[in-house]
Amino acid sequence: MARQVVITGLGMTTPVGGDVETTWRAILAGEPGIVCIDEPWTHDQPSKIAGIMAVDPAGCLEPHEARKLDRSQQAALVAAREAWADAGAPAIDPDRLGAVVATGIGGLISLINSYDLLLERGASRISPHMVTMIMPNGSAAQVGLEIGARAGVHTPVSACASGAEAVSYAARMIQEGRADVVVAGGTEAVIHPVTMAGFAAMRALSTRNDDPAAASRPYDIDRDGFVMGEGAGIMVLESAEFAAARGAKIYGVYGGSGLTSDGHHIAQPDPKGRGAARAITEALDDAGVSVSDIVHINAHATSTPQGDIAESAAIVAALGSHTDNVAVTGTKSMTGHLLGGAGAVESIFTVLALRDRLVPPTANLHNLDPQINLDIVAGAPRPLPAGDLAALNNSFGFGGHDVALVFRSA
């Protein structure tokens, strides 16, 4: 029997708040954090809007720390410090402590800025920290150093499923006995003319530039793409025995995970959502819960025309007639899409929804797409019943990655 894993600390910095409490309050209130990008470079961009971190992470760090870190690493460190402090900074043998922090893209902006500097001032002006700022494992390594982790530092990279894959990887480190405590999550910060142009070239981004707060609208018939976001979410996972022995506060229980791949297309979802459905089914099996135990899904729900429909098909395929009893929400309607940070941030939302027994609403849902066969929470938070509850968090990524996570109430 695998060791049970519990969640004892949370941290995040997002477009709606610089910490967990502020973010969660905004999410329950249904308040989008999407704004116009106030930069001259947007003039020829199809999409001129984004979810920019509400609190600049560099301002939360000492100047000498911030200068050595890519913005995505700054966000990860800020969120990790919050989560670690929230968990009570557990006293643990460093050999039993791990860090798993994912990213979809890594320190791309630091690389581009360094290239600009190279062209302008030459090779001798490149920072000696550039390499560690751009490497995708940089955030995991920096968080690992912060807490002194020696059981292993890892970085799953699976585009927009990365953050969820990190939570799964971390939980398995504990289940397999490699570690007793693992700090896990995801981060991303790649709002830049090149990335915006690239995602726009795929026709993936919303161009509702005249009404940013209404642009990310999962499941609404008028949705026209996702909105780029940035930020990080980090949770502290612990073996249940270790947490109990130190009397830790417990937010929720990690149930299990399912990880599959579509084998369909590099960027398009399988229209029938077969890979995603298998991921959900595997996650339920891994967690040892049945379909009827699921009361809530924090869906991937990016607000793209095809993606939301494919996910709806996957959920119906996996949950069958029980689907109608599940309160589904799409919180990217408020945060935008945090890419490699999304799965971690939304895992935290799932855990908090179970703790507070309150499912946050999907913002901007006015006319449900008739092809969506789900019970979407909109307008106001919806209460969940008392008792032992289980919920799902779905995350999918370009490349055909499908990750489903199950969480249970404490």
Place this chain on the structure above:
Amino acid sequence: MSQQILEGLAAIVNEVAGVPVADVQLDKSFIDDLDIDSLSMVEVVIAAEDKWGVKIPDSEVKNLKTVGDAVTFISANS
């Protein structure tokens, strides 16, 4: 001149490594006293080169063990 260079260097070391300005004294070792690692030392060198228009070759950096060594080199070469 030396006092100005010391103050300028202290500001750079503070910015790069967060060391309090008052701790950056002539007799302090970059590595042993101020905890400046080799990467941060490269940043200090780049900033000093920009500020005083000097060239500090890698072969010279290893001789700059103390803040005083750096002040002496910069004042002799700028």
